[in-house]
Amino acid sequence: MTKPVRENYREDVAGRANVEETPELAAYYDELERFDTAALWTVANKIEPWEPKSASVPVLWRYADLRDHVLRSIELVAPEKAGRRVIYLNNPGRRDVAAACGWLYSGLQVMKPGEVASAHAHSASALRFIMEGSGAYTIVDGHKMTLGENDFVLTPNGTWHEHGVEASGSPCIWQDGLDIPLVNSLEANFYAVHPDLKQAVTYAVDDASLTWGAPGLQPAGSDWKKAYSPLLKYEWEPTYEALSKYAKATDGSPFDGVLMNYVNPQTGGPVMQTIGAAMQMLRPGEKTRAHRHTGCSIYQVAKGEGYSIIDGRRFDWKRHDIFCVPAWAFHEHGNASDTDDACLFNFNDLPVMQALGLYREEAFGENAGHQPVM
Numbered sequence: 040m041t042k043p044v045r046e047n048y049r050e051d052v053a054g055r056a057n058v059e060e061t062p063e064l065a066a067y068y069d070e071l072e073r074f075d076t077a078a079l080w081t082v083a084n085k086i087e088p089w090e091p092k093s094a095s096v097p098v099l100w101r102y103a104d105l106r107d108h109v110l111r112s113i114e115l116v117a118p119e120k121a122g123r124r125v126i127y128l129n130n131p132g133r134r135d136v137a138a139a140c141g142w143l144y145s146g147l148q149v150m151k152p153g154e155v156a157s158a159h160a161h162s163a164s165a166l167r168f169i170m171e172g173s174g175a176y177t178i179v180d181g182h183k184m185t186l187g188e189n190d191f192v193l194t195p196n197g198t199w200h201e202h203g204v205e206a207s208g209s210p211c212i213w214q215d216g217l218d219i220p221l222v223n224s225l226e227a228n229f230y231a232v233h234p235d236l237k238q239a240v241t242y243a244v245d246d247a248s249l250t251w252g253a254p255g256l257q258p259a260g261s262d263w264k265k266a267y268s269p270l271l272k273y274e275w276e277p278t279y280e281a282l283s284k285y286a287k288a289t290d291g292s293p294f295d296g297v298l299m300n301y302v303n304p305q306t307g308g309p310v311m312q313t314i315g316a317a318m319q320m321l322r323p324g325e326k327t328r329a330h331r332h333t334g335c336s337i338y339q340v341a342k343g344e345g346y347s348i349i350d351g352r353r354f355d356w357k358r359h360d361i362f363c364v365p366a367w368a369f370h371e372h373g374n375a376s377d378t379d380d381a382c383l384f385n386f387n388d389l390p391v392m393q394a395l396g397l398y399r400e401e402a403f404g405e406n407a408g409h410q411p412v413m
Contacts, residue, residue, distance in 0.1 A: 056080035091333060093365035094132040095140045097349035102170070102359035109147045109212055118156050124149055125215060128361065133220070140363035141335035142221035143314075143388055148202075150175070151210045155203035158233035164267075164311045165194040165217040167202070168339055168384055170359050174208015177201070179271055181241035184248070186213075189275030189341050191301075191384070195267035195311050196222075199238050214339055214361065216386045218313045247271040251304050254281070261305070268303035268310040275341070282320040282382065293408070294330040296321045296372070309390040321345060321374035321381045328408030329371040332400040336364045336387040343381025345374045351413040369403050369410055 058064070058080050071077055109126050118124050127146035128139040139145035148167075150156065152174060168191040169175055175186040179200045184192055194200040204211050222228045243249065250258055251270040254277075263269045282297055291297040297320040301310050309315040318341065321327070329348065338347075344357035350368045355375075364370045374381045392398040403410060 056083040091367040093141065093335070093367060095130050095138070095335060095363065095365035096132045097352055097354065097363060097365060097368060098128070098130055098139075099354040099356060099360060099362040100128055101356075102361070105147060106212070106359075109149050110210065113149060113151050113210065118150065118154055123156055123215075128363075130363065132365075136220040136223065138220040139361075140337055141366055141388060142218060142224060143335060143337055143386070144215075144217045144219040145337050145361065146215045147212055148215050149210060149212045150202065150204045152204050152208045153206040155237065156201055157236040158199050158201035158238045159231060160197060160199050160233070161230045162196050162228045163217045163219045163222045164196040164314050165200075165215060166310075166314060166316065166386060167192050167194070168214045168216070168386075170212045170214060170339075172204070172209045172211030174205035175211040175213065176203055176205065177272075178203075178238055178240060181238060182247050182271055183240045183242070183244045184272040185245055186272070187275065189278075189384070190272060191316065192272045193268060193270075193310055195265075196313075199233055201233075201237060216314065216337060218388065221313060221388065221391070245272070248274065252277070257304065263305060266312050268301075268305070270304055270310075273301050273310075273316075278318050279342075279382065282318060286320055286322060286380075291320075291322075291325075293328045294371070294402070295319050296325055296327055311390070312394075313388065313391050314386055315389045316384070316386045319372075319383050319385070321372055321383070323379060324374060324377045326373040326409075327371045329369045329403035329410045330400060331367050331369045331403070332389075332392075333366055333397055334387055334389045334392040335366045336385045336389075338362050338364070338383050338385040341382040341384045343374060343376060343379055345372060345376075345381045347372045348410050348412060351410050353412050371403075371409060 112124050116124055125146040125148045127137060130139050137144060169186045169188050171188060177184050177192045179194055180198045186192060247270055282299060286297045299318055301316040303310055340356050340358050340360045346353055346355045347370060349364055349370045354362055356362060
C-alpha cells in the first residue's frame, strides 16, 4: 500500500512543528496507522495555517463563451431526463466537490417555453438570478413568483420548489446559486421529489412581493416565523432605484463602491441562514481600493462593464459574465465607463462566517490601496 507523503515541516518557527523524520519515527508513524491514529506534528503546519489559504482560484466565466453551449443543451437533454438542465461552473481547485468557489455551487440553467421542472426539496439553500428571457417563474411552497431579468428568487432549504417558463415566453437562462458543497461537507444533505411532481399554487401570484416588497413597511399581524426571508423575490427595478438614490447620499465604501445587501425585511439579517446576497454600483470611472476577507463570493455582472483585480490578476468583465473571489483573496473593482454606472450582483457565504464568529477583513495597505497586476 502506498504511504501518504507527509508535509515538509516549517523550520525555526516557535510553536510550529519542526521535526525531522528518522527511520525510528517513520516506523512509529506506521505503527500509529494500524490503530487509525497519527501524530499531530506531521500535519500541524497544514491544518493550522498562519492565515486562510483557499483551494479555490479566481475564475472569470464569460457569458459569450458559455451561452451557445447552454442553449445547445436544450436539443441534447430533456429536463425530465436530466432533472435540471444545468451547466455548472467548475472551479479548477474545487472540482472534487463541484464548487464554483469555496463551499458554494453555481450553474447556468436553461428552460424553453412550456417546460416545467418537477417540484423537489433539498437541504441545500438556493437562489436563482435571471439572466435572459421572458415568462420564467418559480413556485416555492405554494407561492408563485414571476421573474424578469436581474430579478432573483429564493428557494430556501427544505422548501418545495419548481421552475418553469410560460408557453408564451422565450427561452430563459438563469444562474443557480446553492450551498450544496457546504451541506455535503457537513454530511447533512437530503433530497426529495414531490409525490405529485408538482405543487398547487395556494397564494395570489407574486404575493410575497405584494406583501413584503414595500420598503420600510411590514404587514400588520404577520406571523412569519421562518428563518429565511418572506420576500422570496427581489426585483431589479426597485433594487437599481435604491442604489441610485443611495449613490446621491453617500461617498460609498472605498472597497465596494455603493453596496447594498439584500435582507430579510422582518429581521434585517441575511436572506437565508447560509447564503447572503448583495448588489453594488460602481459609478462612472470609479475604482475601488483592494481588501480581503474570510468567506467567498460569486459575482454576476448585472449592468455595465469593467474589471476586477483578484490576488494580482486582472479580469475584464461585461454584462452577464460571472467571476469568483476566493476567501482571503485581495480584490478590487473598476468601472470601465466614464459615463455610465456598472452593477455587480454577488452571493456569498458571509452569513456562515459571521454566525460562527469567523469573519475577518483586511485592507491592502500598499500603493494607495491598489494591487500590482501580474
